[in-house]
Amino acid sequence: MTLQQTRIPLLSAMRRYAAAGVTPFYTPGHKMGKGMDPALADILGSAALALDMGLPYEMDDLHEPQGPIKEAQQLAAELYGADQSFFTINGTTCGIQAMMMAMVGPGEKILLPRNAHRSVVSGLIFSGATPVFLVPEVDSDLGIALGVTPATVEEALRRHPDARGVLLVNPTYYGVATDLAGIVDLVHRHQLPVAVDEAHGPHLHFADGLPMTALAAGADVTAQSTHKILGALTQCSMVHWREGYIPIERLKVMLRLVQSTSPNYLLLASLDVARMQMAIQGRELVGKAVEWSHWLRREINAVPGLYCFGDEKIAVPGIYSLDPTKVTVRVTGLGLTGPQAEEILRHRYKIQAELSDVNNVLFLITLGDREEDVQRLAAALKSLAESCRDQPPLLRAEAEAIPYPELVLTPREAVFAANIRMSFDMAIGRVCAETITFYPPGIPVVCPGERITRDIVAYCRRLRAAGLHVSGVEDLSLNTVKVVG
Numbered sequence: 001m002t003l004q005q006t007r008i009p010l011l012s013a014m015r016r017y018a019a020a021g022v023t024p025f026y027t028p029g030h031k032m033g034k035g036m037d038p039a040l041a042d043i044l045g046s047a048a049l050a051l052d053m054g055l056p057y058e059m060d061d062l063h064e065p066q067g068p069i070k071e072a073q074q075l076a077a078e079l080y081g082a083d084q085s086f087f088t089i090n091g092t093t094c095g096i097q098a099m100m101m102a103m104v105g106p107g108e109k110i111l112l113p114r115n116a117h118r119s120v121v122s123g124l125i126f127s128g129a130t131p132v133f134l135v136p137e138v139d140s141d142l143g144i145a146l147g148v149t150p151a152t153v154e155e156a157l158r159r160h161p162d163a164r165g166v167l168l169v170n171p172t173y174y175g176v177a178t179d180l181a182g183i184v185d186l187v188h189r190h191q192l193p194v195a196v197d198e199a200h201g202p203h204l205h206f207a208d209g210l211p212m213t214a215l216a217a218g219a220d221v222t223a224q225s226t227h228k229i230l231g232a233l234t235q236c237s238m239v240h241w242r243e244g245y246i247p248i249e250r251l252k253v254m255l256r257l258v259q260s261t262s263p264n265y266l267l268l269a270s271l272d273v274a275r276m277q278m279a280i281q282g283r284e285l286v287g288k289a290v291e292w293s294h295w296l297r298r299e300i301n302a303v304p305g306l307y308c309f310g311d312e313k314i315a316v317p318g319i320y321s322l323d324p325t326k327v328t329v330r331v332t333g334l335g336l337t338g339p340q341a342e343e344i345l346r347h348r349y350k351i352q353a354e355l356s357d358v359n360n361v362l363f364l365i366t367l368g369d370r371e372e373d374v375q376r377l378a379a380a381l382k383s384l385a386e387s388c389r390d391q392p393p394l395l396r397a398e399a400e401a402i403p404y405p406e407l408v409l410t411p412r413e414a415v416f417a418a419n420i421r422m423s424f425d426m427a428i429g430r431v432c433a434e435t436i437t438f439y440p441p442g443i444p445v446v447c448p449g450e451r452i453t454r455d456i457v458a459y460c461r462r463l464r465a466a467g468l469h470v471s472g473v474e475d476l477s478l479n480t481v482k483v484v485g
Contacts, residue, residue: 005075005279010060010272013068014265017058018050027054027262052266062087062263063256072272079279080205081215082240084248088223089267090259092199092237093119095223096167097126098254099195099239102221102246103165104129106412111156112167114404115145117197117442118472120167121435124411125448126258131411132160135404137318142309142330143359143396145443146318147171147178150186157190169197170214171204173355173441174362175326176319177211184218193245194218199225202238203366204323206282207290211321220245229325229366232274236267285367292374293324293365299378303385305333305393327363329381335391339467341384349380355441358466359396403459405432405450409484414449420485421475424460427452430483438463439471452483 018032030036033049041049053059060067069087077085088095096119104110106128112120114133124131134156137146147170157163166187171177180196187194196214202224204210214222221241226232241251277285300308307330313319331341338356345351345361353361363377408431409417419433429451436446438460445463446456460478464470470478 002078005079005276007071007075008269008272008276009068009071009075010265011269013059014051014053014269017053017056022056024053026056028052048266051269052264055262059265062089062259062268063261069268072268072275075279076238076271076275077240079275080213080238080240083243084241086239086241086252086255087268087271088237088239088255088259089235089263089271091119091235092197092223092225092228093122094255094258095237095239096120096195096197096199097123097258098251099221099223099246100124100129100165100167101127101254101257102251103167103193103195107410109160109163110165110167111153111160111163113148113169115172115443116167116169117199118435118437118439118444119442120197121411121444121447125415126412128410128412129164131407131447132156132163133404133407137316139313139316139318141396142174142313142328144174144176144328144357145172146176146316147320148183149317150179150182153183154186157187157192163192165193165195167195167197168219171198171201171211171323171326173200173326174328175200175323177321177323178318179320180212180214180217180219188218188245191245193220195220195246196222198222199228199237200326201229201323202226203229203278203282203286203289203325206278206286208287209290210286211323215240215242218242221251226271226274229364230274231270231277231367233267233270236271236274238271289325289365289367289369292369292371293327296327296363296365296374296378297324300327300329300381303382305385305388306331306381307333325365327365329361329363330359330396331361332359332394332396334385334388335394336388337394337466343467344384345380349383351377351380357441357468358463403453403455405446405453405456407447407449408451409449411448414484418485419482421480421482424452424457424478424481427481427483428454428457433482433484434474435472436460436470436478436481437472438468442471444472452481 060069100123110129111132115136134148196219198214204213227234227236297308342353342356354364355362432446437444
């Protein structure tokens with residue numbers, strides 16, 4: 001770590017500006033908090049509101065940085081080992097969209113996992129690219145999709161020599177990492193770029209024993225959700241770029257297309273501070289989270305009816321390594337579905353999970369947790385298990401039951417085509433014109449352009465019956481769906 005990493009150039013510039021006593025005649029309209037209603041102003045405080053400023057030249061321009069934003073991004077690149085880094089305040093979603101548009105354009109093929117987040121679908125719509133979906137490995141015991149293997153990528157490259165790039169998800173929402181370095185090496189031998197949706201891995205750089213980062217694996221560009229795991233404010237992320245296969249000017253153009261022209265400086269400052277915090281305390285903070293997650297996993301696995309997978313799964317196809325801070329607890333042994341357990345934990349124990357699926361409840365252990373928090377979670381899970389000891393176990397849903405539909409049109413073609421709305425049950429055989437997603441985790445069951453099948457309809461009905469919430473469609477009851485007309 002260089003001494004410069006202790007600096008927070010953007011926040012420092014903002015504080016100097018606020019202290020200068022400037023009378024603002026520019027946006028935002030609340031004028032450094034003076035015009036904001038007390039209902040919110042009393043919560044945020046005058047010091048924070050004074051820093052919610054427009055675009056005074058002294059604060060720099062996110063789209064053409066020359067001052068403190070440029071310096072802050074350079075410090076991020078130095079810390080993470082990138083050639084250049086970029087702040088994004090429209091979430092990792094816009095980072096993924098920009099990465100995809102920097103690699104591929106209308107009609108060009110891109111290889112990507114079928115269990116990618118719905119933000120990848122929006123990237124396909126924006127770029128007009130044709131997806132070649134890679135089928136991930138699955139674990140029927142856990143009931144979740146895993147990573148894609150090098151063999152799967154190699155076969156796809158053989159069958160699609162005209163592909164223009166590859167996007168990977170690593171690690172998954174559940175902390176599963178694939179052999180990223182092996183895949184990157186394989187793709188680079190074909191002279192193609194690799195982008196990585198690393199939304200759930202901004203902390204991997206700061207502790208031993210965690211999965212390899214995308215940059216360390218040789219990826220060309222990666223997007224990380226700094227807000228998901230580290231200390232930035234919600235919707236704050238970073239994109240890290242390495243010189244080689246993707247022209248930097250093209251990436252910058254695409255980032256300008258998907259980012260707001262009125263970026264919130266409080267959000268940008270939180271990225272500056274999160275970087276500084278990790279540079280100074282990252283190994284200590286992330287190391288402590290890893291330590292607590294190992295303790296929690298042992299406690300959970302000592303409880304009858306609960307199971308939390310760990311290192312015993314490494315070397316299963318699709319699992320090359322694991323991030324232990326993603327604590328996935330299978331609750332079917334208690335006679336509960338994941339959504340049922342999530343609901344009980346929230347209202348009986350005041351514990352809020354990150355997400356639940358049919359079989360599992362997922363908890364994130366981060367730098368913001370304290371020992372007493374983790375102990376409270378362990379105690380709640382033990383109490384939950386005790387209260388369910390007389391319930392018979394449920395039959396676990398298997399991941400092999402996930403039906404992957406046929407792609408008929410590109411997502412862009414389907415979204416912009418004429419469409420009609422019809423009964424979901426009557427839509428079998430039709431091409432979907434919207435994204436059917438159960439959120440979280442936000443992985444589309446049907447993408448625009450894919451054919452709806454009887455298995456798809458039955459699968460969606462089972463997920464709804466299990467208590468999962470549909471997203472991405474206009475009719476949230478899923479009684480009707482939009483199809484290409």
